[in-house]
Amino acid sequence: MPLNDFQVCDHDLDPNTLTEYLKADALAVDTETMGLLPQRDRLCLVQLCNPEGKVTAVRITKGQTVAPNLKQLLEANNIIKVFHFARFDIATLRHNLGIEVNPVFCTKIASKLARTYTNRHGLKDVVQELEQVELDKSAQSSDWGNAVNLSEAQLSYAANDVRYLLSVKQKLIQILEREERWQLAQECFHVLPTLVSLDLLQFKDLFEH
Numbered sequence: 218m219p220l221n222d223f224q225v226c227d228h229d230l231d232p233n234t235l236t237e238y239l240k241a242d243a244l245a246v247d248t249e250t251m252g253l254l255p256q257r258d259r260l261c262l263v264q265l266c267n268p269e270g271k272v273t274a275v276r277i278t279k280g281q282t283v284a285p286n287l288k289q290l291l292e293a294n295n296i297i298k299v300f301h302f303a304r305f306d307i308a309t310l311r312h313n314l315g316i317e318v319n320p321v322f323c324t325k326i327a328s329k330l331a332r333t334y335t336n337r338h339g340l341k342d343v344v345q346e347l348e349q350v351e352l353d354k355s356a357q358s359s360d361w362g363n364a365v366n367l368s369e370a371q372l373s374y375a376a377n378d379v380r381y382l383l384s385v386k387q388k389l390i391q392i393l394e395r396e397e398r399w400q401l402a403q404e405c406f407h408v409l410p411t412l413v414s415l416d417l418l419q420f421k422d423l424f425e426h
Contacts, residue, residue, distance in 0.1 A: 226273060229287055235290055245267075263284075265379060287316065298322070303318075
């Protein structure tokens with residue numbers, strides 16, 4: 218995918234993009250980090266996609282602790298933020314930028330509740346089945362810390378991680394409603410902020426005997 222197919226912003230969303238995205242009823246969101254531990258591995262990139270298919274990648278610099286426009290958008294109560302494995306992304310955004318993301322839809326949780334005929338719930342598998350698109354994940358494990366010089370492959374990967382989420386969300390809701398699990402899914406989404414609080418405080422296995 219050519220780089221000019223989507224927008225890249227430094228540090229925060231620009232005001233015009235914020236205004237445009239605030240009109241959406243749902244946004245796809247993803248993050249790229251230096252690793253999988255929010256307390257250790259910093260946030261490098263935040264990707265967004267609205268229902269019209271406009272993709273924006275926001276580059277976060279080392280040591281950055283605020284992004285006011287991004288915070289306003291991701292905390293807007295009238296916009297559903299759609300993630301794949303929301304638990305990690307919400308923790309990362311809270312720990313690095315103080316953003317309390319809500320309301321949330323997690324396509325990974327939805328997939329596990331809806332697609333009980335398989336144990337393959339990674340984004341690549343879900344998109345391949347529901348959208349008939351094979352994602353290129355070769356740039357997944359790469360150095361996202363050099364935000365100024367991200368490669369075309371990295372930016373293409375980052376954009377595709379949000380490009381299909383809103384469509385996947387609708388297809389998963391259809392299955393959940395058909396199988397009478399939609400209410401249960403929503404209850405799972407509602408507890409995600411509490412789970413994130415426990416994760417960031419490093420409570421492990423809290424609910425075990």
